[in-house]
Amino acid sequence: MTAPDPRTNGHTRLSLDTAAARNLATTTKTPPHTPSTGPRWLIRMLPWIEAGGGAYRVNRRLTYPVGAGRLTFSFAAGQARVVPGALRELPSLRDLDDEGTLADLAARFTQREYGPGDVITTAGHAAGEMVLLAHGKVSTRATGPYGGETALDVLAEGGFLGEEVLTGARPTWAVTAVALTPCIVLALSRAAVGEITARSGRLRAHLDRIRDSPAPARTKHGEAAMRLASGHQGEPGLPGTFADYELEPREYELSLAQTILRVHTRVSDLYSSPLDQLEEQLRLTIQQLRERQEHELINNPDFGLLHNADLRQRIHTTAGPPRPGDLDELLSRRRKSRFFLAHPRTIAAFGRECTRAGVYPDSVEIQGSRLLGWRGVPIFPCDKIPVTSRGTSSILVLRTGEKDQGVVGLRRTGIPDEYEPGLSVRLTGIDDKAIASYLVSVYYSVAVLTPDALGVLENVETAR
Known part of the structure; x- marks a missing residue:
């Protein structure tokens, strides 16, 4: 006679319990997921330039400085x-x-x-x-x-x-x-x-x-002007000229983000089926390094975009929230704007202003994703752009590419133990506790080739 099963409040079971059956079944698994990763549009959309020797020099024509024009x-x-x-x-x-x-x-x-x-x-x-x-x-x-x-x-x-x-x-x-x-x-x-x-x-x-002292002849961008002649007739003497260069051009050295990943050999030996434990650990670690990389590309005080925008390319909203006219002003200050970059809360605020004004922003499809746009220029979300405690943020607009004298990403490929372009994974050894250590490094920077390649709309209100 079958004894009563205590797991069924004293009733006799008529079939195999599911808890026992799972001991003989293979559970369907997913790779480990994490909510702390974003789309990283900036890394995806920047053209990446090879920085041989770990540095990249940006040569420009000579510019006469006249003061930054921002008091403290x-x-x-x-x-x-x-x-x-x-x-x-x-x-x-x-x-x-x-x-x-x-x-x-x-x-x-x-x-x-x-x-x-x-x-x-x-x-x-x-x-x-x-x-x-x-x-x-x-x-x-x-x-x-x-x-x-x-x-x-x-x-x-x-x-x-x-x-x-x-x-x-x-x-x-x-x-x-x-x-x-x-x-x-x-x-x-x-x-x-x-x-x-x-x-x-x-x-x-x-x-x-x-x-x-008369101010030296300069262009509207502050560069030393070149002497030219036009509209003349006959055989007048032509002016001589040359393009002067900056004597101390800026050099961007590659920055890096690093960590040491530790994995016990027992884990990688015994528990790597059906998912490879080392590969999953590396995947999650690399995702976080890429997140840090994008954060640095925007916020680093030395080369980050927010800190390297020319003060003449920084403008303010006509009111508090970002209005369509504010984005028009950003676009009017440069040619070939490729994309905007804004915090998701800022994009939501812009959408509300468009609704209030009775206009409809564009819908742009990029790499299979449907995004908001303005004047045909996509607005990419980026949660690395800070939002202050007062609810203000910034909107960036970029012209990209070396050919267009825009913004370019910098990296070095072909490094030892390269796992991805510009990223290496190097085994540093196994200690006396059987823990394997892997040095994971990513090298990067970003350069603004000309001042008008990057614009910033500052102090944008995001609150409702």
């Missing part, structure tokens, strides 16, 4: 102060090597606050001061050719107006500046500049040299 401030007890050394970002003070005079200038700025809609400067009125924007966002406007007011640009923290007060080059304001958000500005009056100039012989001589 310190805040304490509700008071904003410009960092004295940051005043060298103003074109007229770029080469002034006098810390005391810079400190005197910084101390003479007075703080003012404006609300949304307040007028800070008025075109055509006397420009009696220089204005630095310490906090907030300002729209610059001018009268159009037919009498209407046109918006020219949007300034944010670090911007400035009226720098000509230092040299007296322009007695009136060229634009009208209107606060878009609550703003904190620092103002330096023309009278204060005159007082400091009278006391400082070095500042006076420096500004006199700026006024008296």
Whole structure:
């Protein structure tokens, strides 16, 4: 007689229990999955250039620097102060090597606050001061050719107006500046500049040299201009010219990400069927190294895209969220834009703005994936672009390829024990505990060949 089975509350079983049957069955398995990997569109879409010798030199035509144009401030007890050394970002003070005079200038700025809609400067009125924007966002406007007011640009923290007060080059304001958000500005009056100039012989001589020395001929991109002739008749003498080069071009050295993968030999010997344990461990490790690689390509302070965008290619939104017009402005500043790169939350915010404006973004198919696009340019999601605690992020737009003087990825192939292009897996030994160690390394960098190859829309609001 069959005894009652305790697993069935005392009832007699009539067939084999499934728990016992599984001991004789082969379970259908999946490879190990992880939610911490993304599509890594940047790595997939960048053209990769071979960096022989572990370095890549970017030669450019000679460019005359005129100051980066982005000031920095310190805040304490509700008071904003410009960092004295940051005043060298103003074109007229770029080469002034006098810390005391810079400190005197910084101390003479007075703080003012404006609300949304307040007028800070008025075109055509006397420009009696220089204005630095310490906090907030300002729209610059001018009268159009037919009498209407046109918006020219949007300034944010670090911007400035009226720098000509230092040299007296322009007695009136060229634009009208209107606060878009609550703003904190620092103002330096023309009278204060005159007082400091009278006391400082070095500042006076420096500004006199700026006024008296004509600026070298340059293109709109700041490059040394070449002398050319056109539209002439007869046999006039033709100008001679040459293309001058930068004397100290930038070199990008390959960076790397590494780790040591440890696998017990007993695991790889006995438990590698039907899935190879070593291969699965390597696959998951390489995925994480590739994730770190893309993070570094965007955020590394030395070569990352967010830190290497030219300040003239950084723009701000006209409002807070990313509007269609903001992306149009990004596209208008470069040719052959290949793709946008944005955090998924930023893409969602852009979609909401398109819905609010009653426009429909493009739908672009790339490598079998359906993506959002704008003006035919795909918008790739990238969760490596940071979103601040205030809910702001950035949108990047790239022109890629060496032929188009764009953005290129750098790597070195043919390295010893290469497992994938630019990635090596090297057995470093087995210790006395029978644990095998594998050194996994990936070498990479990214280079921006010309300043207009990369643009950034900054301080984009992503919150609903």
